[in-house]
Amino acid sequence: MDSPTFLYIVLTLSPIFAINLVTGQFNSFTNNWCSNTTYSTNSTYQSNLHNLLNKISNDTKITYGFYNFTVGHTPDRVHSLALCRGDVPVNTCRLCIRNAATLLPQVCPNNIEAFGYSGYCSIFISNRSIYGKVQDLAPWSFGNNQNVDPKVVGFNETLISLMSSLQNQAASGDSKLKYAAGKTNLTGGGGQMLYGLVQCTPDLSRKNCMQCIQKRLDELPLCCSLPSEVNMVQQSCFLKYSTNPFFGNVPDLPLSSPPPLFPSEPMNNNRSTPTEVKKTGKSYIIPAIAISIGVSAILTIIIGFIMLSRRAKLRKSWMVQFSKDEIQALKSLQFSLGAIKHATNNFSDDYKLGQGGFGSVYKGVLADGQEIAVKRLLRNSKQGDAEFKNEILILAKLRHRNLVTLIGFCLHGKEMILVYEFVANRSLDYFIFDPLKRQSMMWETRYNIINGIARGIRYLHEDSRLTIIHRDLKAGNVLLDAEFDAKIADFGLARLFDIDQTQTLASKIMGTLGYISPEYALQRQVSVKSDVYSFGVLVLEIVSGQRITSFLYEENQENLLSFAWRNHTEGTPMNLVDPALLPTISSTEILRCIHIGLLCVQHNPIDRPTMSSIDLMLSSNSDILEVPLQPAFFMNNRLPSMLSQWNNDTQSTNTSGGGSINGVTISEIQPR
Structure with a gap:
């Protein structure tokens, strides 16, 4: 891994974000860093990386500009942090993140760790856990070639006062946003203003955010005249000041729905076209194909109708307990019993992690390789449909690094199953x-x-x-x-x-x-x-x-x-x-x-x-x-x-104080 270095670069170009406001595309990162360690082409790590970048670029649920996704499992697990500047509108943010995810593998091909910054957003990928930890791999500083007007009195003191105030505001933010921007008058500058912006990735604690920003402030060369605009960038935080306004007026660019960056299956260019079939001279192929397609379509319709009817009967007993809005919200969380059985090898004892008063917990692996913890409630459990429903409705709304994530649930006949993320160590x-x-x-x-x-x-x-x-x-x-x-x-x-x-x-x-x-x-x-x-x-x-x-x-x-x-x-x-x-x-x-x-x-x-x-x-x-x-x-x-x-x-719920393994009990909930 590259050793930490600090570069102070004066740029002759004023714009720091090379983006076309019409197409919403940019050609390069303002800054990027690539590690010395690499992964092999067509490796599991590369596959996980491509899945992760697809996930980031196509996400439409996150509205606060901070993306934290992990794909795969050790030793090929890929971690990511992507962050938009706090004043960037949602669509522009998503467009920037999408472009960054496209560009990162190009500027850092086969690098296990990589970082890119483009003014409006940044992206960082790694094979190690990076959430909640200050990254200090390769900080940069860059600005314009125009120094502060010599008529300005006490510029350095004004700058530090403004940035320190913003530093405290940003560090006091919540788990979704740690960002602050502001301005102040420059003495002797003829009404000129000084604008500042500070931001940390919101996974950092207040203390770590303060320390990250402070390191960047300590690197300012206050012994001499400063450029009138400087950006200081690092994986976990960045700051910018300028004598020209630069925040709060970011355009809201249109966003379209693109295809995945990395197709899950390569295109097969050797498939026969209808013209090629005709050239074979075997005229009986076309009727045979037509008949097979017709039979397949009829069978598909019949099977689909049967499955829908069976599902309707199975769901009738519990769907009535949910409102229409709740049913709509829960659709994406439903697992079939077959998928759960396949993931747990039909609830094999070899997959069992533990057992509590309300059922057993199994480790499972989904078809995409994601590890899960499956809570299978006992059929004679004292817990009823209402408690099960409330458990799902509450946890479905929660997403935080320090909370166990509910991935989904399964209701099939008398089976009541909860599916959680798998947590490697015990309680x-x-x-x-x-x-x-x-x-x-x-x-x-x-x-x-x-x-x-x-x-x-x-x-x-x-x-x-x-x-x-x-x-x-x-x-x-x-x-x-x-x-x-x-x-x-x-x-x-x-x-x-x-x-x-x-x-x-x-x-x-x-x-x-x-x-x-x-x-x-x-x-x-x-x-x-x-x-x-x-x-x-x-x-x-x-x-x-x-x-x-x-x-x-x-x-x-x-x-x-x-x-x-x-x-x-x-x-x-x-x-x-x-x-x-x-x-x-x-x-x-x-x-x-x-x-x-x-x-x-x-x-x-x-x-x-x-x-x-x-x-x-x-x-x-x-x-x-x-x-x-x-x-x-x-x-x-x-x-x-x-x-x-x-x-x-x-x-x-527990008086014995015994250890638990990925166990989440279901108890009475009375929401207000």
């Missing part, structure tokens, strides 16, 4: 609570998991189209992918909230002992702060390597929360830390996580922070944290004693 509890396995989970891995969980819950609470409360956040419902990135699973207890709704009363208390907030356990009050409480318990478990329900001392009658609180107030918080971490621990980060965990488990929901503020606390070590109050369930080991008051009248 967090399988690792974090095992005395041997947690030895390999160093602090960097645990801290990354904490950040991933926080981003996922923030998306549910604040950034998704719906306000969703998970209600069962625990170590067993956090799955880990091949890179040990966190994916929140099991939305069986999820609740939908109205935008202006802050809390509601649950008809039943359902969850997992130890993770349930006191207001939910005792008054049935459900709010986003219920998840915040569970997150705080989970953070303390990750730090200590101990379960909330097993961290008890018979002599002192303490639980995990009271033990953490006592050591925090006595100035000995390191007593809480898993001994496996102590040799290589980052004390600043871990002490901050203990502090954040205690803020989350405070008794009064009002005192607990929101997930957006937690995300900010985790990404910035400079912010001063509030002093936490005494946690809930503190005195005299009140956790088990208080829970026993309602345990007989409630349902728990």
Whole structure:
């Protein structure tokens, strides 16, 4: 792989984006980078790359300008990040991304990693996991050949002030957009303005976005006169400033539906044409062909009619439970039972990953090579059609890197099946609570998991189209992918909230002992702060390597929360830390996580922070944290004693605390 280099280039051309506004085509990238490592022609990696580029170029669902697709599996898996500038209209963005996907294999033929930037958009492909990680492979800087007017006073100071403000605004964006643009007056410039733009790929945390932009700002040669326009580009972020306006007036270009960039099957140029058939002189061929076509057409119609009739009978029992809009939205998610059986080798025991109270989970492989996790509900399961329906409707609307993705479902007779993306590693509890396995989970891995969980819950609470409360956040419902990135699973207890709704009363208390907030356990009050409480318990478990329900001392009658609180107030918080971490621990980060965990488990929901503020606390070590109050369930080991008051009248999704494997239980959901 190429070593990181930095180039400062002054260009004599003012336009940085060579695009024809009539045809919407451009001839080259403004910048591109190709790795030294290559793949073989006609290899699996090339096939996966072509499928991925087709997927990017033909996507019409994404409207916010950020594309993150992965195709294939290790070692031939291809990852991608594609990003449009924040002020680019949707159609122009899609056109730019499509052109970039076409051009990238041309400028970087057979290169395993490649990056292209064209002013309006960028694209990056790699064989390694790149989501949520700052890429710093080959930064560039380029501008025009005209220096700033010498009459301008304090240009450098004005520039840094503007860009720093934009840097903070962009980094504070959500999981769909981290972008900011603005302008300011230049002193002594005769009314001249300075325009600036900053953007990060939205998969980055606030901290990583800030750091990425800061590196670009630090590379500005502030010792001397600067060009009046400069672009600084890197795979994870870019910035631009100019004394001329350049953002907010991007044309909205027309978009047509093109054929795939890379056809799945090569064209066969040796096929006979009708003229060639006639030249054979065998006149009986044409009637035979006509008869066979006619018979095939009749059989096709008959078979199709039979299949439609059978499907109608099968769907009649459940389609009536969905509205017309819901039926339309779910069409693309339906799998046939035959496809599921083929993917799982007819639900073979060799493919079984695990079994829970509501059914078995199998690993499967679809026809296109995608690995899946198949949840097959037991036919005598207590869960009914309504719960199954709500599970699908909720998860079908969720798309986030730190949430397990619902790929589809199957309803065939009595079969009720959910299909999820396959997550390579088991759940967090399988690792974090095992005395041997947690030895390999160093602090960097645990801290990354904490950040991933926080981003996922923030998306549910604040950034998704719906306000969703998970209600069962625990170590067993956090799955880990091949890179040990966190994916929140099991939305069986999820609740939908109205935008202006802050809390509601649950008809039943359902969850997992130890993770349930006191207001939910005792008054049935459900709010986003219920998840915040569970997150705080989970953070303390990750730090200590101990379960909330097993961290008890018979002599002192303490639980995990009271033990953490006592050591925090006595100035000995390191007593809480898993001994496996102590040799290589980052004390600043871990002490901050203990502090954040205690803020989350405070008794009064009002005192607990929101997930957006937690995300900010985790990404910035400079912010001063509030002093936490005494946690809930503190005195005299009140956790088990208080829970026993309602345990007989409630349902728990898991009291054993055992590990789970890609398991998503289906429980009562009551959307509002």
